[in-house]
Amino acid sequence: MLSFYETMNREGVVLYFNGPISQSVVEGIGDMMRRKMAFEENGMQLAQKVFSVLVEQMQNVICYARESCTATECIGVGQIMVGRSGEQFYVACGNPVSRKREQRIRERIDTVNGMSREELKAYYKEQRRKGPDEDSCGAGLGFIEMARKASRPLQYRFDPIDDTTSFFAVKVHI
DSSP states (O other), rough: HHHHHHHHHHHTTTEEEEEEEEEHHHHHHHHHHHEEEEEEETOOHHHHHHHHHHHHHHHHHHSSSSSEEESSOOEEEOOOOOOEEETTTEEEEEEEEEEGGGHHHHHHHHHTTTHHHHHHHHHHHHHHHHHOOOOSOOOOOOOHHHHHHHHSOOOOEEEOOSSSEEEEEEEEEE
């Protein structure tokens, strides 16, 4: 564990979580991260962007890496990491997804990565008016929101796990 701890510190990782994620985990980790950033006096605007992207990514894990659902709550399994490099932060997330969703996710990210700030703002408003796609379990605005807060294009990749599942990873620099 010491080696893992030292590597994480050297790489600027300030938060790492691996395992089941539920809405209560989102709330707890989100609140803890917001307090940590406020305590370190990172600036309210930066803290809010990191918090927002962190919550969006954890929501994606719940939606797209579902392990189980009860009548009141779903649980997804994945990894979340928040790190710092100089004055910038990054939020990275990884989780299994159905290979059937891969192309749609690629299209959504590539679309927002190709837009300017003004285009993202207009696209966000347009998508809010339209409402979520039928294959979306949320409002369908997550990648747009992340791209609006990002300081550079979203980085992502898919690594095949088996014939039906890939491991999806996305990293957002803020």
